Amino acid sequence: MPGRLRPHDPERNAAEYVSGELRRRARRWFEAHLLDCEDCWREVLLGRAGRRVAESARELAPAELREDVRTAVLLSDRPRRRRRKT
Amino acid sequence: MRRLSGLSLTVDENEDFLKATMGSMDMVYNIARRMVPRPEDAQDLVQETYLAAFRAWTEHRRPRAVEPWLATICLNVARSGFRHRARRPQEVPWDQAPVQAEASTDPERDAIEALDRDALHRAMWALPEEQRVAIALVDLAGLSTAEAAEAMQTPRGTVLSRLHRGRRSLALLLGAQIEERDS
Numbered sequence: 001m002p003g004r005l006r007p008h009d010p011e012r013n014a015a016e017y018v019s020g021e022l023r024r025r026a027r028r029w030f031e032a033h034l035l036d037c038e039d040c041w042r043e044v045l046l047g048r049a050g051r052r053v054a055e056s057a058r059e060l061a062p063a064e065l066r067e068d069v070r071t072a073v074l075l076s077d078r079p080r081r082r083r084r085k086t
Numbered sequence: 087m088r089r090l091s092g093l094s095l096t097v098d099e100n101e102d103f104l105k106a107t108m109g110s111m112d113m114v115y116n117i118a119r120r121m122v123p124r125p126e127d128a129q130d131l132v133q134e135t136y137l138a139a140f141r142a143w144t145e146h147r148r149p150r151a152v153e154p155w156l157a158t159i160c161l162n163v164a165r166s167g168f169r170h171r172a173r174r175p176q177e178v179p180w181d182q183a184p185v186q187a188e189a190s191t192d193p194e195r196d197a198i199e200a201l202d203r204d205a206l207h208r209a210m211w212a213l214p215e216e217q218r219v220a221i222a223l224v225d226l227a228g229l230s231t232a233e234a235a236e237a238m239q240t241p242r243g244t245v246l247s248r249l250h251r252g253r254r255s256l257a258l259l260l261g262a263q264i265e266e267r268d269s
Contacts, residue, residue: 012243015250019224019231043250050253053260054225057206061115065129069111069136074100076140 014043018051103143107136110153113227114160120222121164123211131168135160154233157223161237209259217252220245225253 016022017030034041114135118128139159142148149155210218216238223234224245231249235242 011250012246015246015253016231018253019249021231043254046254046257047250049257050255051225053206053209053256054221054253057210058116058226059112059119061111061132062129065115065132066108066111068129069133070104070108072133072137073104073140076100076137 008037008040010037010040010043013040014047017044018047099144100140103140106152107139107156110156113153114156116226117157117160117219117222118164120210120218120226121160122168131160131164134163134168138163151233153227154229154237157227157229157233158237161219205260209256212259213252213255217248217255220248221252221256224249 013022013030017027022030030040034044111132114132115128118131118135119125122128122131135156139156142159210221213221219238220234223229223237224231229237231242231245234249235245238245
């Protein structure tokens with residue numbers, strides 16, 4: 001394909017596009033390419049939907065865990081240095 | 087600098103560590119939840135991660151960026167026998183504990199969040215581990231794919247592939263539920 005900036009790899013391109021990691025020039029090329037390429041378009045739709053589902057699984061750490069970790073770190077001494085072998 | 091008599095512990099160092107890392111606890115917890123299925127074990131994993139990170143901190147191995155550093159430590163702790171040491175049986179992979187989701191003002195996200203939580207967790211745990219970890223690092227923890235690649239010690243192209251396949255599987259498994267709720 002004349003003017004192609006990237007190899008035709010629908011999985012990789014969709015993953016980068018959906019993650020917002022394509023640079024401006026590559027993004028423009030890919031968005032133009034999406035208009036003509038059914039494979040890439042389908043992968044972008046699936047990737048976007050999957051990302052939304054994944055993000056919905058995000059949870060907050062329980063408050064008691066924060067306290068437990070804080071206490072464990074505050075009570076934690078520096079690790080003792082190993083004695084050198086003589 | 088405050089010292090406790092009789093101990094080599096320097097309180098400022100502990101406080102500095104907590105100040106630098108406590109804001110990342112949700113991120114670490116979300117990774118831990120995808121490394122071990124039970125919430126109780128995930129909490130233990132978070133605590134071990136923080137203690138391992140603190141040991142590194144006191145040895146002056148301090149990161150340029152805290153979140154990728156903690157994510158890497160969490161993966162390493164989980165993979166270095168933590169899961170085998172976890173006392174609780176793991177034959178029931180889905181947690182039944184209530185999940186405290188983040189607040190949202192996004193209607194589309196709200197629709198997705200209305201999905202059956204059990205179905206969502208089943209779908210996540212049905213993924214191959216490497217896909218689940220890639221999703222945990224990028225979509226849940228917010229790392230870039232380059233940072234995820236470093237944490238997973240694998241090429242970035244491999245992470246992109248695992249990430250996309252995982253997302254695609256989730257979409258195919260749960261997309262119908264989303265469409266039903268949106269219509």
